[in-house]
Amino acid sequence: MIIAPSLLASDFARFGHEAARVHRSGAEWLHLDIMDGHFVPNISFGPQVVRAVRPHFERTLDVHLMCSKPEILLEPFAAAGADSITIHVELGAQVTPLLWKIRSLGKKVGIAVNPPTHIAEVKPYLSKVDLVLIMTVNPGFGGQPFIEECVPKIQQVETWRRQLGLKYRIEVDGGINDTTAVECARAGADTFVAGTALFGKPSLTTAVKRMRRLTTAAGQHASLL
Numbered sequence: 001m002i003i004a005p006s007l008l009a010s011d012f013a014r015f016g017h018e019a020a021r022v023h024r025s026g027a028e029w030l031h032l033d034i035m036d037g038h039f040v041p042n043i044s045f046g047p048q049v050v051r052a053v054r055p056h057f058e059r060t061l062d063v064h065l066m067c068s069k070p071e072i073l074l075e076p077f078a079a080a081g082a083d084s085i086t087i088h089v090e091l092g093a094q095v096t097p098l099l100w101k102i103r104s105l106g107k108k109v110g111i112a113v114n115p116p117t118h119i120a121e122v123k124p125y126l127s128k129v130d131l132v133l134i135m136t137v138n139p140g141f142g143g144q145p146f147i148e149e150c151v152p153k154i155q156q157v158e159t160w161r162r163q164l165g166l167k168y169r170i171e172v173d174g175g176i177n178d179t180t181a182v183e184c185a186r187a188g189a190d191t192f193v194a195g196t197a198l199f200g201k202p203s204l205t206t207a208v209k210r211m212r213r214l215t216t217a218a219g220q221h222a223s224l225l
């Protein structure tokens with residue numbers, strides 16, 4: 001299982017310090033929520049922040065673009081040090097060329113799907129991506145409640161992965177805590193983005209280790225069913 005703390009929930013006055021803290025926690029990925037104030041009603045941070053945190057986090061920088069025009073952002077984020085770049089399936093006709101562009105930049109490719117969007121929308125792209133991100137809140141803000149109705153979407157992409165013999169990771173993002181993470185692991189998720197539930201704890205390291213332990217056990221139990 002992979003735990004990916006979301007920088008969105010960190011101390012915005014100390015991004016470098018916070019990235020180093022995530023590194024020390026042993027979290028495999030650092031998730032960076034990029035918001036443009038158009039695709040979502042909020043603005044977070046851009047490529048310069050990725051560049052700033054890059055030296056402080058030596059494992060995977062997982063960039064999630066909640067942006068309406070990602071085509072102008074792919075190269076700056078790749079140059080800043082992103083290892084994986086995820087775009088939203090809601091972008092429609094732009095999706096295929098964007099996925100090819102991310103691949104051409106030598107980065108891992110992710111596709112995200114919002115709660116109201118039918119999971120069938122991502123099926124055409126599954127063979128082209130390394131990661132499917134199931135949003136479990138409506139994107140834009142941290143600290144929102146988990147949307148239970150998204151769980152069947154996790155099960156569906158896990159079934160397709162098995163049936164199609166593909167290897168993409170299944171990531172969940174939004175309202176993920178120890179309880180909802182276990183529910184998502186049981187449904188087939190293997191990568192967990194969490195902001196509030198991890199940065200809100202006295203020890204990030206303890207919280208990361210606990211979420212990893214709980215989701216690993218839940219995932220193993222599910223595979224025995």
Ligand code: DX5
Nearest residue numbers: 139140142143174175195196
């Ligand atoms: C929503 C963001 C959040 C963030 C995590 O647009 O993507 O989901 O990563 O937020 P928490 O874990 O605080 O719900």
Ligand code: ZN
Nearest residue numbers: 033064173193
């Ligand atoms: Zn995200």
